[in-house]
Amino acid sequence: MKEIIFAGRSNVGKSTLIRALTGTKIPVGRRPGVTRKILKIPYRNIQITDMPGFGFMSGVSEESLEAIKDNIVHYIEDNAGNIVLAVMVVNAGSFAEIVDRWNERGEIPVEVELFEFLQEMNIDAVVAANKIDKVKDADKTLDGIAERLGMMPPWRQWPDRIVPVSAKKGEIKGLKELIRKILEEKQKSL
Ligand SMILES: Nc1nc2c(ncn2[C@@H]2O[C@H](COP(=O)(O)OP(=O)(O)OP(=O)(O)O)[C@@H](O)[C@H]2O)c(=O)[nH]1
Ligand SMILES: [Mg+2]
Secondary structure (H helix, E strand, C coil): CCEEEEECECCCCHHHHHHHHHCCCCCCCCCCCCCCCCEEEEECCEEEEECCCECCCCCCCHHHHHHHHHHHHHHHHHHCCCEEEEEEEEEHHHHHHHHHHHHHCCCCCHHHHHHHHHHHCCCCEEEEEECHHHCCCHHHHHHHHHHHCCCCCCHHHCCCCEEECECCCCECHHHHHHHHHHHHHHHHCC
């Protein structure tokens, strides 16, 4: 079955976003590390895949965190043929700061790595900038996200690649429309 995967750092709101999109009551929570296993949710004629988050989780060892990341990468490699779209969910308000902190340490931020990996695998990827309800200057924040993922600002130049959402408030219209558009284009090219 064709599938759409949702991936991103823990606690960014991946599961909340899938809930809002599909109406399926999958577990969500205030603490990082709620989704521990890859979860497959049937939705219409497609499968939505909820990934465990990568990054910090209290009480989880460094090795386990690495294992989660490896798991995600392997899953994507093994299922690349079915994956029609990857939604990379980020916390809009903290994304820039996290990326800059990693870069200052001379490390590649996991999100940047994931985004590049998806491109290498030829998997269509969109960035869902979630928790936009908590952000004061949305345009500036979204420009900062675009820039850090190698997309020249202003972010509005990339309407097919970056979309602000608030999963919690159910403000997900932009993402819904984008998903529909991408799936339609895929159908046509078959
Ligand atoms: N303010 C705000 N909070 C949100 C939004 N979306 C999710 N949250 C909150 O963020 C927290 C984490 O949500 P989850 O959906 O469990 O996050 P996740 O990315 O699936 O987390 P893991 O499964 O641990 O990787 C919850 O407390 C949500 O209510 C949003 O759009 N705005
Ligand atoms: Mg989750």
